Amino acid sequence: MDSAPYAMLLDHKRPDVSLAGHRERVAANTFMSIWRRRYIIVLVVLLALGAAAAALMLMPRVYSSEAVIQLELAHRTSARPASAGAPAVVLEPAALVQNEARILRGRPLMRTVVEELGLAEQAAAPNRLAALLNFLPAHVADRVRQLGERLQPSPAAMEAAELRRDQAMRDILSRLSVTTDNRSYLVSIGYRANDPELAARVANAVAAAYLRREVEERRESAERRTAWIDDQIQQTSADLEKVRAEITQFRQRTNILEPGRGGAAGDAENVAQQQLRTLTSQLNAAILARMNEERRLSRVQEIVSAGGTPSASDVQGQPLISALLERELVARRDLGQMQTRLGSQHPRVAEAAAGLAEVRGRLAAESRRAIDIARADLTAARRTEAELTAALQTLQRGMIEAKPDEVALQSLQTGAQETQERLAALIRSRQQTLADAAIAPASAFLVMPAEPMRAAASPRPMIVMLIGLAGGGILGIGLGLLLERRDLGVRTSGDIEEAGGPRCLGMVPSLPSRDVAAMAKEAEHKVSDMPIFQEAIRSVGASVGLFDAARGCRLVLVTSAMPGEGKSTVCAALACALAASGRRVMLIDGVPGRRDVQPVEPAEFGDGNQVVPGSQTDSAAQNTMVVIRRRASLRAGADVFGTDRFRALIEEASKQFDVIIIEGAPVMLVADSLVLGRLVDTVIQVVRWADTKKAILSASLERMRDHGVAVDGIVVTRVNLRRHAALRFMDQCSFYVKERRFYDRLAGNGRASRRARAI
CATH class of the missing domain: 3.40.50.300 (P-loop containing nucleotide triphosphate hydrolases)
Known part of the structure; x- marks a missing residue:
């Protein structure tokens, strides 16, 4: 016998399989496992459908009602500027709608709804008396409840009532749904209850409480604003009277009627500023006159030194020189004509020459006299300039000394002006507030009230059965795959x-x-x-x-x-x-x-x-x-x-x-x-x-x-x-x-x- 076979071990190797082949094999095995366990899967699905049907029969019917409120937030999205030139504050409409939705789910509003509908008593005592009160008219039921509260005024009863109220509020909040649409100003108020009448009543009560709250808040806001404006008007009027009295006392003390405005266009000038402007103009004219006199004197002196005769423009204050100049001109012309007609040796020519010499002598004397007159005019011009300069300096010193008083007066007048403007703005704001309170539209109104719905919102049979079918299928497939994962022995x-x-x-x-x-x-x-x-x-x-x-x-x-x-x-x-x-x-x-x-x-x-x-x-x-x-x-x-x-x-x-x-x-x-x-x-x-x-x-x-x-x-x-x-x-x-x-x-x-x- 050959002993080699039992001395060697079998080297069992599986053939190499690609990744795609491995995936296909796993998928095929999975589907085959599901098919092999199809009876178990079908059984689990049937059991799940049966459980879903039983749950559908045992689940309580829930009815839903919805009320829709439309918000008017156009006047809230942009705030008015506090003063001219101030930037406006722009608010996001979606944020305002979300804020209103949060208010709708607030505890104060829920407390109001609970008290109005008496839900605390219904939640606390679901007995025959509470059921009987539901069938009674609202005012009779309220009287009965009030009588019951008076019969039990102990602190323990009050604490129990508060606990019942909190429980009712939590129950309402758990069943209440407030949804908003960012593309519009609509707010939907939905409520779910086992009674369709109760669902509609609670939804309408929440909407009504919110609308009443909006009206009350607007009225209270207008009243608070008006009262505040009245206080501000009274205080501002008193401040204005006080400032005016201070201005009057200051004027009497300083003898300053109005402060200067710096001479800007459109601003009034006081007396000192007007005097300063006049003296400045006069001084400028005097300086110009002095300079003209100096030039005229220099020019006359040069002409006379040269043996000439000043012109009429240089001796405007001496008409005799002008006449002598005309006579010289006539005499010189006549002399020339005579010399041409009679000759230079004629006696009449000599007489004409003597007359011309006499005129020239008198003209030279008058020219010398014109120099003295020009010097006198120059001296007068200089004296006038000096006087005007001294007067201007005196006026400037006085204005400089009075400048703080002018600044103080101007500050007082500015404060008075601002106080007066603020008073006018407050008066306009009061009038606008009263007008808004009287004619401003409501910020919210009920678009669609809630109505009782006879069809139950949940449970929905189709959805419950689909959930049961899907859950049973998943559970059955999972159970089948788990059973296939067991070691069921060698079968292939x-x-x-x-x-x-x-x-x-x-x-x-x-x-x-x-x-x-x-x-x-x-x-x-x-x-x-x-x-x-x-x-x-x-x-x-x-x-x-x-x-x-x-x-x-x-x-x-x-x-x-x-x-x-x-x-x-x-x-x-x-x-x-x-x-x-x-x-x-x-x-x-x-x-x-x-x-x-x-x-x-x-x-x-x-x-x-x-x-x-x-x-x-x-x-x-x-x-x-x-x-x-x-x-x-x-x-x-x-x-x-x-x-x-x-x-x-x-x-x-x-x-x-x-x-x-x-x-x-x-x-x-x-x-x-x-x-x-x-x-x-x-x-x-x-x-x-x-x-x-x-x-x-x-x-x-x-x-x-x-x-x-x-x-x-x-x-x-x-x-x-x-x-x-x-x-x-x-x-x-x-x-x-x-x-x-x-x-x-x-x-x-x-x-x-x-x-x-x-x-």
């Missing part, structure tokens, strides 16, 4: 790969368990009635090469992880199939029975062993199967943990048989298979369909690998073909169900051939 060849096991040698359909001898007796008669089972067994033998006659004697160990896996049936069926194919088979059946007895030598093959009917006694004969039951025939002395007799027995049998099948003990319970696995050529592990857990299979394979035992393959037994087909997994068993007619025809052909041979 893919489960063997997930458990890290070797290849799947075959999947044997479910078969009623029977004794090995009974199976051997019925093998010739029942083989045609079990075509699928027989083909599955042949597939197992072919997978490990047991039908190959050229390989010599083969030692096969069939083991399992736990008892009841079906290895006895597999061993017996495999032995029958091999024997039917002409192989000499020895089957060592059963697990050892270890009893504390004296060891007994094993009997010879001819004693106590079972032989298949129809076989020959010769050990080399064909179609022979020998079955040895270890419980009855072998004792501890010939067992695997004894001496080498068991090994010797196997070596002796290998000379006479083609295949020796040994049924091993459960790996997780007995150590026989760990020892036998080193002696045999092939190790087959049997697992029970949907019963052997994948964890147990992995543990048993790991244990055998740790002890150097290599498992050649896994055989799945007792496969329920109908349930396996529901798994929608493509493996060997999938075709057993699909092609059952093929196996039926195969079984029929077998019967026909046997009948032909019998004939």
Whole structure:
């Protein structure tokens, strides 16, 4: 026997799978898991729908009513400037609407609604008296409640009433909804209650309380504003009278009628400023006159020094010079004419020359006299300039000394002017406030009052049933996936790969368990009635090469992880199939029975062993199967943990048989298979369909690998073909169900051939 196979471990590797393939495989497995658990999912969905229907019947009906208020906030969005030129304050309309919505949910407003509707008493005492009060008129019910409060005026009763009121307020706030629309000034007031009349009444009460509050606040605001303005007017009038009296006293004390305004355009000048301006103009004129006189004197002196005669413009104050100049001109002309007509020696020419000389002499005397006159005029001009300069300086000193008084007077006048303007503004504000209070439109009004709604707002049957359906579907799918995640045992060849096991040698359909001898007796008669089972067994033998006659004697160990896996049936069926194919088979059946007895030598093959009917006694004969039951025939002395007799027995049998099948003990319970696995050529592990857990299979394979035992393959037994087909997994068993007619025809052909041979 070759010991290499049991010294090597199977290196089981899965094929590489791409990420997309892995995702497709996970998705497909998920959908298949849902399909396999569809009955559980449908059951959970039906239970959820039933629970939703029951909840729908038990849930109280809630009715909703809505009142709509429209806000007029145009006069609030822009505040008036406090004074001319001051920037206006722009307010955001959406913020104002949100503020009003917050006021609608305020506790003061809720307290008013609770007191008006008497909700505190209804919430506190839902008894017959409270129910009776609801049917009474409002004023009668209020009188009855007031009488009850008077009968119990104790502090404890008052505290209890306050607690009831707070509870009613909290209940209203929990049921009240205030919604706004940022695109408009509409505010919706909704209220939910079990009574439609109560829902409409509370919504309208909240709207009415808010509108009354707006009216009262506007009236109180106008009254407060008017009272404040009246106080300011009275105080400002007193301040104005006081300032005016101070101005009068100051004028009497300083003799200043009006302060100067600096001479700016449009400003009045006082007397001192007017005098200053006049003196300044006169001084400027005097300086100009002096300068003219100085120039005229200089010019006259130059003309006279040169022997000339001043012009008429230079001697405007001496008309005699002008006359002499005219006479000189006439005399000079006459002299020239006479000289031309009479000659220079004529007596008349001499007389004319003497007259011209006389005129020139008088003109020279007058010119000298003009210089004296010009000097006198210059002296007078200088004196006038000096006088005006002194007067101007005196006036300036006086104005400088009076400047603080003017500033003080101007300050007093400015204060009086401002006080007067403020008084006028206050009077206008008072008039505007009175006008606004009288004719200003309401800041809010009720657009749509709430009306009782006969249709319940909740619960909505469709939504509840949809929620139940969705919840049941999710719960059912989750439960189905969780059940699929459980270790339900090995059900497909893919489960063997997930458990890290070797290849799947075959999947044997479910078969009623029977004794090995009974199976051997019925093998010739029942083989045609079990075509699928027989083909599955042949597939197992072919997978490990047991039908190959050229390989010599083969030692096969069939083991399992736990008892009841079906290895006895597999061993017996495999032995029958091999024997039917002409192989000499020895089957060592059963697990050892270890009893504390004296060891007994094993009997010879001819004693106590079972032989298949129809076989020959010769050990080399064909179609022979020998079955040895270890419980009855072998004792501890010939067992695997004894001496080498068991090994010797196997070596002796290998000379006479083609295949020796040994049924091993459960790996997780007995150590026989760990020892036998080193002696045999092939190790087959049997697992029970949907019963052997994948964890147990992995543990048993790991244990055998740790002890150097290599498992050649896994055989799945007792496969329920109908349930396996529901798994929608493509493996060997999938075709057993699909092609059952093929196996039926195969079984029929077998019967026909046997009948032909019998004939």
